Amino acid sequence: MPPFTRAQGDYAVSTDPARLDFDAIHAYLTRSYWSPGISRELVERAAANSLCFGLYRGDEQVGYARVVTDQATFAYLCDVYVLEAHRGQGLSKWMMQSIQSHPGLQHLRRFMLATRDAHGLYAGFGFAPLAHPERLMEIVVPDAHLRAPAR
Template structure:
């Protein structure tokens, strides 16, 4: 797997899992509408089995996170995209998605995601509404 590192305007995006700050990720994810109450154990397991992206400020403080479930050949599912509340409204979510969709391990895969409130963000990257079926957690 190739490692990605993007730097611009004092922010860094990396897929290096050793840089991830689990306390922050747990707080963001477990409080998000799509994963409310998800335990740290489940968050850590999901990270272990995903391609992950951390976004950091110039001081190394993690300010964003996303992960991708992928076979790296046919399909990738983007999940848990989040920017710290303090840093929202600066276009950082857009920069994070740019890094995800251009990552060399998944750039040629078909990509999907689910969102209730960020359709405008993903439409900028040619994501379209499509029929999707799902099986709920049993």
């Protein structure tokens, strides 16, 4: 499938893996609340096995989102950010609209995410608290990214 791209003013959202700036992605993720200190190698490995959406202003990467998916029945949205200097312009909403319009993410049975502080953003796109939390289980290893072996 060719890269999915959307443009709006000076900005573009693209799934072209050749455009991903791993220096920029790693710089943000390593200071995020969900993966502080994550290695660049682990960021690149996660991206290689996911559907990644870069948010760009010209050639500069200013945002990112990663979707772990089979592109048929299930997707998990993670690692979503827009750099602070580019916030307040509706870019996170536009990036979410772009993600939800991707052809490989249509007709999914389940699309999940976890967030500490962006419930309002995601609720606007149909995400809601778990309807049946008793059906889901998880293994949580908060600092696993700090112990992941290099490959």
